[in-house]
Amino acid sequence: MNKITIIGGGNLGKSIISGLGNSDLFEAKHITVVDKSEHNLTEVKEKLGVSTSQHIIEAISDVKWVILCVQPRQLDAVLEEIKEELIADQILISTVTGTSIAEINEVVPKNKVIRVMPNTGASKKLSMTCISANEDVKEELVFVQKMFDTIGKTLIIEERLMQAATVLGASGIAFFLRFLRAMIQGGIQMGFHPHEAQIIAVQTAMGAATLVAKNGTHPEREIDKVTTPQGCTIEGLNEMEHQGLSSSVIKGVMASYEKINTIK
Ligand SMILES: NC(=O)C1=CN([C@@H]2O[C@H](COP(=O)(O)OP(=O)(O)OC[C@H]3O[C@@H](n4cnc5c(N)ncnc54)[C@H](O)[C@@H]3O)[C@@H](O)[C@H]2O)C=CC1
Numbered sequence: 001m002n003k004i005t006i007i008g009g010g011n012l013g014k015s016i017i018s019g020l021g022n023s024d025l026f027e028a029k030h031i032t033v034v035d036k037s038e039h040n041l042t043e044v045k046e047k048l049g050v051s052t053s054q055h056i057i058e059a060i061s062d063v064k065w066v067i068l069c070v071q072p073r074q075l076d077a078v079l080e081e082i083k084e085e086l087i088a089d090q091i092l093i094s095t096v097t098g099t100s101i102a103e104i105n106e107v108v109p110k111n112k113v114i115r116v117m118p119n120t121g122a123s124k125k126l127s128m129t130c131i132s133a134n135e136d137v138k139e140e141l142v143f144v145q146k147m148f149d150t151i152g153k154t155l156i157i158e159e160r161l162m163q164a165a166t167v168l169g170a171s172g173i174a175f176f177l178r179f180l181r182a183m184i185q186g187g188i189q190m191g192f193h194p195h196e197a198q199i200i201a202v203q204t205a206m207g208a209a210t211l212v213a214k215n216g217t218h219p220e221r222e223i224d225k226v227t228t229p230q231g232c233t234i235e236g237l238n239e240m241e242h243q244g245l246s247s248s249v250i251k252g253v254m255a256s257y258e259k260i261n262t263i264k
């Protein structure tokens with residue numbers, strides 16, 4: 001019987017739980033969410049049918065897997081609270097941005113730690129989850145990958161790339177959504193009602209991503225199929241580039257990357 005406890009039922013915690021709660025690996029009743037916020041606990045209990053607790057020690061006592069899903073500045077307090085209670089074969093799965101496996105192992109040296117970087121797409125089983133672990137964590141890594149495979153796509157990466165994975169895959173949700181919002185705003189200016197503009201822009205974004213995902217092509221190849229010579233698409237694309245679209249996206253990604261290296 002697989003049992004898992006998630007410490008932190010906030011934005012990401014809820015997304016992971018709603019994906020995992022419907023998977024074959026865990027029954028909802030064997031997932032426990034710990035949070036300081038009663039509001040969060042009531043929400044996950046009512047919506048997702050998982051067990052909840054405000055007491056970390058009690059909640060981790062008989063589980064093999066513990067997901068750490070708190071903000072970086074909240075992690076030290078959580079590790080301090082659990083370090084004497086953890087037994088050696090309990091596995092920590094950390095989603096915490098900017099904190100390395102070695103830093104966690106400094107506080108809890110007996111426990112294996114696997115770092116994961118999912119995104120909020122997890123709630124719709126569309127997460128992109130990058131995973132890394134030390135060389136000696138093989139069997140557990142297989143299970144954790146299987147766990148996150150149930151809520152989207154996974155990729156095992158070197159830990160040195162975890163910050164980049166966070167920017168591209170986790171913050172990336174926000175970056176794509178800001179572009180989507182701009183498309184919707186453009187649609188409204190051309191005359192659509194906001195809800196119509198949203199339907200069109202969202203479906204078009206899904207079409208664009210799916211073309212690249214299913215065809216395995218480079219985006220520019222799919223762009224070529226849309227751009228009629230002297231047509232309206234190339235006019236729009238070139239104006240976006242004159243205004244710095246690619247440059248501003250790359251600069252934004254790099255600003256995010258610079259920031260992430262200062263977090264903690
Ligand atoms: N939100 C996102 O899209 C992503 C977040 N992350 C990372 O995941 C972690 C969690 O992020 P969010 O869910 O966005 O944060 P959040 O602030 O929404 O959730 C954190 C939760 O932890 C709870 N908490 C804090 N200290 C606690 C304690 N001592 N005991 C019990 N509960 C406690 C808080 O009440 C809160 O509900 C962060 O490290 C973040 O950087 C990673 C990828 C994506």
Ligand SMILES: O=C(O)[C@@H]1CCC=N1
Binds near residue numbers: 097166167170171
């Ligand atoms: O904004 C943040 O710092 C976290 C990491 C990725 C998503 N949220």
